Amino acid sequence: MSSDSKRSPDHTWSIGELAERAGVTVKTVRFYSDRGLLPEAGRSAGGHRRYGPEALDRLRLIRSLRTLDLPVPEVGRILDEEDTLEDAIAGQLRELGSRMAALRWREAALHLLRDCAPEERVDRLRLIGAMTTPPSTAPLARFWRRWLPPRLPPRLVATIVEQAVPQPPADPTPSQVLAFARLHAFTSGDCRGTDRGQPAAHRSDNGYRPAVLYDGLIEAFALASPELRAQRAPHQGEALDCFVSAYARACGARDTPAFRHGLSAQLAADPRIDGYWRLVAELSDPSQPTPGAAHDWLRAALVEGELTVHEPVMRGQS
Template sequence: MPPESTWSIGELAEHAGVTVKTVRFYSDRGLLPEAARSTGGHRRYGPEALDRLRLIRSLRNLDLPVPHVGRILDQEDAMEDVIAWQLREIGSQLAALRWREAALQLLQDCAPEERADRLRLIGAVSAPPSTAALARFWRHWLPPRLPAHLVSAIIEQAVPQLPEGPTPAQALAFARLHALVSAPCVGADRGQPAAHRPDKGYRPAVLYDGLGEAYALATPELRAQRPPSRGEALDCFVSAYAHSLGTRDTPAFRHQLSLQLAADPRIDRYWQLTAELSGPSQPTPGAAHDWLCAALDTQIARPAA
């Protein structure tokens, strides 16, 4: 290309409305190829460099990193992937800001004597928060040697989905939930029911598979705010315990099961905080378990004629 049809670095910068330093920056990173070099070794650019520089500036104004800009310039089909990545990044940043906003509102609105305790709770949680500590708690709390697919299904049901735009109350509920599962006492006293202990004769994999079905059947009853009662959900619940022991569902077994469940350790605080975080429209497995236990107790107290 003849010199008269090319621009110097200063001329390109002037046409583009940017500084020479900017042109040199993108040139040094290979985003803005030179058309030639002058006899004195100075960079020369063709007119097409102006369009390329304007495209680079447009992409950088969208806050795309330089390597991603290079991908778009070098690969015609890279734009869609880069945009999708940027949208995910922005979504994550927005979620973090909303959680920080809720945390700050929580500190602003509380009484002065509560502020230190709330700051301690909120300060232990990242923004946006992670549910990894909750998942670890369940892997520790569940009986050993459960099939991996069953563990995954239980954790999916037990670990709440976090709202992208939490209220201050939800931010506090999660902070308390995170503190609960992270406390050393939770790991030492696991609060496990009798069905977790090998000496009781249960087959936990059979039990938890059946309990998942029973909780699913009880969930519509909870959403409709119906009182605990006998029916398919209760039969499935009792059957899960009976099958895991290799015995039959009889009135005597139901009476014995009612006594055992009443004596079992509980993790009510976990389910209470989960309910505060998820809202009343999402009944927790803990709420379903309580409803089924109450239904069993009701049947024991008032047996069928």
């Protein structure tokens, strides 16, 4: 007997007949029907559900959408044309990308634990266990907002945080997992410790205008970056002049040899966060120098300039 001959005189099917034609169970048809995804054509005299031919096409579409792992509510919105299939696919791709990134981080973490010395395993497990996979950059951003001087303009804080906080690699190596875990541990602590204290320019009692300073430092770092990429030794020039000028303007001084001498001494005495920048360098593109590397290059250029100024005097005294 053909499938059409089984159809009732009113051209509808029972729930079992629809399930048979669609190749699914009665339970599946009832599930989608109960959730409003599969409208009934009516009820039989005995109160049983009846479905028209359009229900078969709709059921097949529902099954196709579900094979994409779309949640039932989202399938309903697509069927009701509240959402587009394109938006649903884009959302699924984003979610799948997040899952795959988490799996890659977990795999790299497992390799890190497997391949380390037994005496290192507990410490590394503690570091990895303290962060999510893939890790969040929120603790790093909070660290910078605490560490920066207060009352900086929001747009300046946003620029600094964007440049200072590395994004987790999508496909990390075991060493990068360890670097990010150590960054997470470093930035989750109290930033007022001796190795993470505030530079003199952050303290308002020194008369600095931090917003002026950081605006100038961002420009100086941008000028120094090509020198770092070219692996040139620290030297005097536009980048150093911009660097010194940022400090001079921030405290209302002039760029003089005496000011440079005092600035060199101040920067040598300032608290440093070298450990942070070393870890960031492990996570960053080598062709993009970190602000920490640019700052170190400019400090070395300042010291080099100091030596150049004093060399003729030393020779004249010898």
